[in-house]
Amino acid sequence: MAVITFANTKGGAGKTTAALLLTTELLHRNYRVCVIDADPQRWFSKWYEGASLMPRLTVETYVSAPTIQKIVHERRSQWDFVIIDLPGIQSPLLASAVGLSDHVLVPIQGSSMDAQGGAQVLDLLRYLDRKAGISIPHSVVLSRVNPAITTRSMQAVQRLLSEQQIHVLDTPIAERGAFREMFDLHRPLRKLDGALTASGEKAVLNAEAFVQEVLTLVKTGVKQPPAYAQTRIMPELETAA
Template sequence: MAVITFANTKGGAGKTTAALLLTTELLHRNYRVCVIDADPQRWFSKWYESAALMPRLSVETYVSAPTLQRIVHERRSQWDFVIVDLPGIQSPLLASAVGLSDHVLIPIQGSSMDAQGGAQVLDLLRYLDRKAGIRIPHSVVLSRVNPAITTRSMQAVQRLLHEQQISVLDTPIAERAAFREMFDLNRPLRKLESAQTGSGEKAIANAQAFVNDVMSVVTPGAAQPPAYSATRGAPVLETAA
């Protein structure tokens, strides 16, 4: 099984939307998924509590840095995927979660603030590699992209990521009404009434392609050693060279 963490220290970057799309598409493919909702806003948990019963899905909430490690180690042997949705703030959970992950996904919108929040996560990943020899696979996923227009800001973000040799998933997550409706109506994407419309079909195709990209880069691993933050304390983020 694999532990996948969604991280960006800026709120509103699209972490929970990406986590929900990945989760519901994996469920559609008959995988068993445990989501660890570490965001104090509990957006994923609120969706789950109001959604119809999904027997292959479990959601853990009210997670702290000390309990995160225990929960991940317990769940990774019981479920096909463990997905961690982190808070959109600087938090001790960040170092704990990435140290337990088989892959870290960093959603970034086409804005400088989002890029800065993603850069803090990338800085931590580089720090762990450089200082502790802990190399954690990671990728950026461009989120809330206008499907019709590539903005100058988005082009600048793409250029910056390419120059820094940062892995970016081929499929961006588009800005689509159906993705917002999942939260408004507490339903999976394929259960929305709009799923049979042209726009709904495009949203499903976008989700499928995104999850295919994730599956192509995620390699399930054996149980990880204790997270870096749990053994030495959360490192101070440095600016990547």
């Protein structure tokens, strides 16, 4: 049905958390999901190995740039969604995975370092659009956002992304204990013991809104303006914090 790739060349940007939230919410909606865990840290695979059996989920690991194309083409005909979690480093997998994607999601925290990692992904998308005529829909998702306050750095990143006409999801992924507990306990968000508490319900609502927005973008095939409409924003982002 669709291939969705999470990419940021800086580790710790929230890629795997976003990928896990999307995956488990899709499973909750009875979709069949294949995750390609291309991150050498294997955080998604480790979560999967410790989780209860999930018949509608499979996880592929130890993929490489030469093999990912074959794997994606085979899996997308067998599963409703293929979700790719890329390494948080510069990797040959980036160009291969991006070129196979129906939508690329770039998680960025409210800091200049995270923005730099996201900028490298957006640069590649811009290059493919201008030089090869390959326009790949993509969006930035703000991650690990403090739900109580908006920091000066986050405001600066949001403003600069908007000025460059880079599509940003309306739903940021908040910094919530429940999202960390998913990895600690190897459970989907809705299966956590505190899922019915006020804090747990807020986490579920956040995940629902995030996934619904992604599904709307993928199903409608919405195309976004190319990354970096005219110029790079890195010099400004580096001093935004």
